Amino acid sequence: MTASRKLLDSFILLAVVALVVGCGQAGESAEPGAAGDGATAATIPGLDVTEDELKYGIGPIRNVELGPLDDALAARGEALFKTKCMACHRMDDRYVGPALRGVTERRTPEFVMNMMLNPGEMVRRHPVARAMLAAHYTEMPAQNLTEEEARALLEYLRAQAAEGQANRGGTTENP
Amino acid sequence: MARKIPRPFVLGLVAGAVTAVFAYACRTTGPKGALDGDIASRVYVAPGEYDEFYAFLSGGFSGQVTVYGLPSGRLLKVVPVFSQHAENGWGYSEETKPMLETSFGFVPWDDAHHPQLSKTNGVPDGRWLFINANNTPRVARISLETFETEEIIEIPQSAGNHASPFVTPNSEYVVASTRFSVPVPQRDISIADYKAAFKGTISFIRANAPGEMDIAFQLVVPGYNYDLAHAGKGPSYGWAFFTTYNTEQANTLLEINASQRDKDFVAAVNWRRAEECVAQGRGRDVPVTYAHNYMDETRVARSERKQGVRVLEPADCEGMIYYLPTPKSPHGVDVDPSGEYIVAGGKLATVIPVHSFSKMLAAIEAKDFEGEADGIPVLRYDAVLAGEVQNPGLGPLHTEFDGRGYAYTSAFISSEIVKWKLGTWEVVDRIPTYYSIGHLMIPGGDSEKPWGKYVIALNKITKDRYLPTGPELVHAAQLIDISGERMKLLLDFPTLGEPHYAQALPADLIKDKVVRIYDIQGNRNPYATLSEADARVERRGGTVHVYMTAIRSHFAPDIIEGIRVGDTVKFHVTNLEQDWDVPHGFAAMGVQNAELLIMPGETKTLTWVPKQPGVYPFYCTDFCSALHQEMQGYVRVSPAGANVVLTSNGAGQSRVLASGGGR
Numbered sequence: 048m049t050a051s052r053k054l055l056d057s058f059i060l061l062a063v064v065a066l067v068v069g070c071g072q073a074g075e076s077a078e079p080g081a082a083g084d085g086a087t088a089a090t091i092p093g094l095d096v097t098e099d100e101l102k103y104g105i106g107p108i109r110n111v112e113l114g115p116l117d118d119a120l121a122a123r124g125e126a127l128f129k130t131k132c133m134a135c136h137r138m139d140d141r142y143v144g145p146a147l148r149g150v151t152e153r154r155t156p157e158f159v160m161n162m163m164l165n166p167g168e169m170v171r172r173h174p175v176a177r178a179m180l181a182a183h184y185t186e187m188p189a190q191n192l193t194e195e196e197a198r199a200l201l202e203y204l205r206a207q208a209a210e211g212q213a214n215r216g217g218t219t220e221n222p
Numbered sequence: 223m224a225r226k227i228p229r230p231f232v233l234g235l236v237a238g239a240v241t242a243v244f245a246y247a248c249r250t251t252g253p254k255g256a257l258d259g260d261i262a263s264r265v266y267v268a269p270g271e272y273d274e275f276y277a278f279l280s281g282g283f284s285g286q287v288t289v290y291g292l293p294s295g296r297l298l299k300v301v302p303v304f305s306q307h308a309e310n311g312w313g314y315s316e317e318t319k320p321m322l323e324t325s326f327g328f329v330p331w332d333d334a335h336h337p338q339l340s341k342t343n344g345v346p347d348g349r350w351l352f353i354n355a356n357n358t359p360r361v362a363r364i365s366l367e368t369f370e371t372e373e374i375i376e377i378p379q380s381a382g383n384h385a386s387p388f389v390t391p392n393s394e395y396v397v398a399s400t401r402f403s404v405p406v407p408q409r410d411i412s413i414a415d416y417k418a419a420f421k422g423t424i425s426f427i428r429a430n431a432p433g434e435m436d437i438a439f440q441l442v443v444p445g446y447n448y449d450l451a452h453a454g455k456g457p458s459y460g461w462a463f464f465t466t467y468n469t470e471q472a473n474t475l476l477e478i479n480a481s482q483r484d485k486d487f488v489a490a491v492n493w494r495r496a497e498e499c500v501a502q503g504r505g506r507d508v509p510v511t512y513a514h515n516y517m518d519e520t521r522v523a524r525s526e527r528k529q530g531v532r533v534l535e536p537a538d539c540e541g542m543i544y545y546l547p548t549p550k551s552p553h554g555v556d557v558d559p560s561g562e563y564i565v566a567g568g569k570l571a572t573v574i575p576v577h578s579f580s581k582m583l584a585a586i587e588a589k590d591f592e593g594e595a596d597g598i599p600v601l602r603y604d605a606v607l608a609g610e611v612q613n614p615g616l617g618p619l620h621t622e623f624d625g626r627g628y629a630y631t632s633a634f635i636s637s638e639i640v641k642w643k644l645g646t647w648e649v650v651d652r653i654p655t656y657y658s659i660g661h662l663m664i665p666g667g668d669s670e671k672p673w674g675k676y677v678i679a680l681n682k683i684t685k686d687r688y689l690p691t692g693p694e695l696v697h698a699a700q701l702i703d704i705s706g707e708r709m710k711l712l713l714d715f716p717t718l719g720e721p722h723y724a725q726a727l728p729a730d731l732i733k734d735k736v737v738r739i740y741d742i743q744g745n746r747n748p749y750a751t752l753s754e755a756d757a758r759v760e761r762r763g764g765t766v767h768v769y770m771t772a773i774r775s776h777f778a779p780d781i782i783e784g785i786r787v788g789d790t791v792k793f794h795v796t797n798l799e800q801d802w803d804v805p806h807g808f809a810a811m812g813v814q815n816a817e818l819l820i821m822p823g824e825t826k827t828l829t830w831v832p833k834q835p836g837v838y839p840f841y842c843t844d845f846c847s848a849l850h851q852e853m854q855g856y857v858r859v860s861p862a863g864a865n866v867v868l869t870s871n872g873a874g875q876s877r878v879l880a881s882g883g884g885r
Contacts, residue, residue, distance in 0.1 A: 131800065134776075184848065188774050190801070
């Protein structure tokens with residue numbers, strides 16, 4: 048297992064811990080060191096997000112209806128990804144930011160879009176985003192996306208997740 | 223749009239500031255002026271709040287424009303125009319160098335005097351700011367969406383472009399004219415032939431379509447010095463007025479020789495009449511070459527050479543120009559908001575002469591001329607005079623208006639602003655300035671609807687107003703309240719360069735349309751790198767193009783090898799950010815050039831010709847993020863003829879160390 052793979056796992060574990068802690072037992076401390084070298088949500092003082100915000104992220108997106116994969120929309124998303132995202136994100140490796148394959152399975156679509164549209168507030172308030180900042184150091188910049196563009200990017204990430212599954216014969220290591 | 227600040231906090235600050243001013247006033251006497259207790263609150267803009275007005279001050283010998291907030295006097299921006307600006311690479315980057323091209327070649331400096339806001343229906347509309355270059359005659363247009371210079375046109379057959387770039391009421395034209403008459407056409411002749419061969423020109427430049435600035439027509443006029451101008455408005459819409467001095471036509475020691483006559487002229491130009499004559503094919507086309515530089519939506523400036531200009535002599539177009547005798551060596555010429563009164567700053571006169579536009583028309587109708595000057599009818603002084611302001615201070619220069627029936631004239635020698643009433647010509651107030659005021663400016667004070675709340679004194683001499691800083695001192699501006707019966711000094715603030723004229727307008731006309739980023743997907747720079755996947759190096763003969771991206775907090779590529787001494791390296795850096803206020807800078811050791819400052823979504827190019835082998839670090843110069851100090855890279859330069867392969871670690875390659883981030 049490569050170092051970046053290990054880091055990714057740490058990160059995922061951390062995120063899961065954060066979600067669990069955030070949803071049910073805010074204020075209670077998690078196991079120290081449980082998330083490896085990252086921060087944990089429970090150690091963040093003044094956590095003031097709602098349960099909905101924990102699940103869906105903080106931002107303008109409240110509800111996303113997902114249909115069957117829309118290839119045209121995903122293609123638009125891919126073009127946007129190349130200009131606005133890939134300077135920091137790759138699919139399978141940690142780069143400046145976390146690897147993104149399967150992110151649409153780990154997070155709600157609303158969370159993913161709010162992270163794109165409102166990264167500044169997300170990394171300041173949302174325990175998962177704060178943990179990601181702690182693990183990746185560089186604050187995710189706002190890239191002036193419209194909601195439609197964020198939706199296209201979401202579709203591209205969905206397509207990438209599906210591609211990853213196909214490549215691995217229908218299984219994925221991502222939770 | 224004031225934001226809420228906790229009231230006790232504001233009151234505390236205000237109280238503190240007021241106390242400070244009281245304390246200061248109590249130990250200050252004489253020329254510092256007596257200050258009232260509420261003055262601090264009049265200019266205090268609380269942290270996080272906005273000023274009420276944008277003010278645009280010319281930089282004079284800096285060649286630039288500065289933007290201030292009023293009433294605070296806070297410097298908000300330097301807009302580079304006619305001078306190279308190493309701070310952001312203006313005139314150094316490949317994208318901006320063409321903006322400083324002229325028919326003389328690349329000119330890296332000029333002397334910028336008179337900002338003029340574009341107008342619609344005689345009122346500033348917040349679209350553009352125009353400004354003149356006095357030395358190598360040019361006029362620039364600055365966008366008030368980007369606060370960048372977008373267009374510069376050179377003025378052919380001109381020198382000392384001082385009476386410029388005053389705009390007509392709907393920005394149909396900006397004007398330009400010769401302070402220094404020159405041989406027309408330019409040629410190698412004896413300066414002793416001044417009276418016979420030297421001419422003045424007055425140019426009308428089309429100004430209301432971006433990218434299409436052009437010399438519409440040019441008047442060839444007697445070889446006097448044409449000093450300042452303002453366009454007519456209301457009833458005088460269609461006319462423009464220019465002061466002249468040196469009607470003596472001296473070409474040496476003008477200080478004495480151009481101060482002989484008791485009266486010089488205000489030239490009244492009927493530009494609608496000139497348009498008619500041009501439309502009728504009158505005049506002639508003169509083969510001259512001049513530069514037109516324009517930054518279009520590619521944000522890459524290009525410089526073209528325009529050929530030929532339509533020239534009208536007074537004899538070509540009767541009724542186009544008249545001279546109004548005006549005492550004495552007049553400087554400014556200012557038209558009141560009604561458009562009826564034409565006020566001349568009779569620099570060496572003991573009065574301020576005010577001409578009447580309606581009387582001028584009647585005198586023209588009646589041919590009430592006292593003579594001719596080189597074919598231009600000279601109207602009789604008494605026939606056009608509306609009145610004279612008596613005892614106006616020594617050395618009256620410029621006049622602005624408050625829209626409530628009062629005029630404010632700067633008096634250089636007696637160092638004061640004199641307030642007087644239009645129509646009765648009586649002086650009603652005066653206030654000293656520190657020291658030796660040149661121009662003065664009321665927001666919209668040369669328009670049809672002034673926002674007559676403040677006047678700014680733009681002083682030429684500073685002396686003891688600030689802590690001393692060696693022989694060279696900043697020029698001092700002073701903010702004066704004109705909302706009441708008596709003028710009241712509120713604030714001194716330092717300026718950059720030498721502000722001559724200035725303009726101001728309410729912030730609400732501009733602030734909500736100001737551009738925050740350039741759309742990366744709309745980037746049309748031919749050397750843009752719109753995805754880190756396309757970051758790369760390419761050799762084309764002796765030139766190496768580096769297609770580089772920048773985003774918090776790395777460059778791609780950040781390792782470049784295979785450059786050889788003798789190569790020309792072009793760093794094309796695209797800022798992939800799409801967030802407001804996240805420029806990235808780019809500089810490399812030993813580069814004989816400025817830095818680049820690249821706005822979000824924009825591409826800028828720096829050219830470097832390395833002279834010595836070695837490894838050269840480059841880095842981001844504008845603090846951008848928590849990992850700004852990590853935003854760096856290396857370029858390796860090998861000797862000429864070396865066979866190091868040109869490579870870079872562009873996109874698609876993992877640049878993360880095997881140890882990753884884990885430890």
